[in-house]
Amino acid sequence: MSSIYCMFCGGSNCKYENYQNWINDPKHPNAIEGLFSNWIGGNILATQRPSTNIIKKYDLINEFKKHNLLSIINLEEFGEHPNCGDGIDPSSGFSYKPEDFMNEGIFYYNFGWEDLKTPTYQQMLNIVQVLTFSLENDKKTAVHCHAGLGRTGLVIACYFIYNLGYNAEKAIHTVRNCRPLSIQTKKQQTFIYQFEEYIKPLKIIYPGFEYKTNSSSFDLIDFSLNDLLERQRIYYHGPELRKIKYIPIIILKIIEKLKASLLNTNIDEFYNSIFGFNYKTIEKNEEYIKIQREIKHIYIMVYQKKQF
Numbered sequence: 001m002s003s004i005y006c007m008f009c010g011g012s013n014c015k016y017e018n019y020q021n022w023i024n025d026p027k028h029p030n031a032i033e034g035l036f037s038n039w040i041g042g043n044i045l046a047t048q049r050p051s052t053n054i055i056k057k058y059d060l061i062n063e064f065k066k067h068n069l070l071s072i073i074n075l076e077e078f079g080e081h082p083n084c085g086d087g088i089d090p091s092s093g094f095s096y097k098p099e100d101f102m103n104e105g106i107f108y109y110n111f112g113w114e115d116l117k118t119p120t121y122q123q124m125l126n127i128v129q130v131l132t133f134s135l136e137n138d139k140k141t142a143v144h145c146h147a148g149l150g151r152t153g154l155v156i157a158c159y160f161i162y163n164l165g166y167n168a169e170k171a172i173h174t175v176r177n178c179r180p181l182s183i184q185t186k187k188q189q190t191f192i193y194q195f196e197e198y199i200k201p202l203k204i205i206y207p208g209f210e211y212k213t214n215s216s217s218f219d220l221i222d223f224s225l226n227d228l229l230e231r232q233r234i235y236y237h238g239p240e241l242r243k244i245k246y247i248p249i250i251i252l253k254i255i256e257k258l259k260a261s262l263l264n265t266n267i268d269e270f271y272n273s274i275f276g277f278n279y280k281t282i283e284k285n286e287e288y289i290k291i292q293r294e295i296k297h298i299y300i301m302v303y304q305k306k307q308f
């Protein structure tokens with residue numbers, strides 16, 4: 001299969017593995033010398049696959065460190081495009097040795113799936129969660145497949161949907177705006193719209209409401225606490241997930257706001273931030289104490305019960 005695709009990109013002269021082919025477009029400046037690559041959103045590098053030869057020739061490890069590029073996400077499968085560019089390093093099954101990066105403190109993740117195809121939604125969610133994690137604290141991340149257009153563009157668009165709340169159209173537009181030719185097939189494009197639909201219900205924090213299909217309005221549905229916690233476990237990850245393992249996130253958010261408001265003792269801001277109206281229009285003390293008591297009660301109930 002792989003060798004068939006290589007016919008389209010030119011074998012050892014693979015057009016995607018020769019960055020010189022791509023440097024004459026001032027609107028989309030090439031990001032890293034030696035790699036056909038573009039920055040997307042300022043902190044994600046969409047790039048062709050590196051090779052052992054390119055790593056050496058362009059001092060890529062130091063170049064990555066200079067840019068604070070401290071993670072690599074590889075979307076290729078073993079042994080892919082064996083006749084393209086510098087080919088495959090038999091010791092790793094990829095065009096480079098991941099250890100070359102890892103030994104220098106650059107994290108490496110491999111989530112391969114077949115070229116020009118799409119993964120499952122759950123797989124994509126895992127990938128964008130890892131990408132979100134790897135970008136924390138102002139770090140940057142390189143995402144590559146073979147050319148850095150199809151699978152790479154797909155992941156970055158889905159990241160924008162997951163992490164920044166973009167809709168599919170805006171996500172695709174943003175990626176292509178920075179890296180033309182990204183997201184290569186109709187199927188990949190459709191997947192992005194489907195991924196948006198897939199995660200929509202997962203991120204709803206008010207239980208009992210459900211999006212109507214093809215509409216921005218809501219339906220009331222039967223929804224248990226268990227269902228909500230299960231959705232949270234799928235959607236959230238890392239330290240955030242640990243905090244909300246047994247607590248609906250809406251309760252945690254309200255408690256955080258309460259805490260912040262108590263510290264600031266600015267009741268004006270508190271009411272505005274939670275309810276979107278000014279407390280002066282209601283009997284402030286009574287309401288405030290009542291709400292506080294309610295939330296504390298729910299929190300204790302949920303937290304102490306833990307299992308459902």
Ligand SMILES: [Zn+2]
Nearest residue numbers: 009014081084
């Ligand atoms: Zn190729």
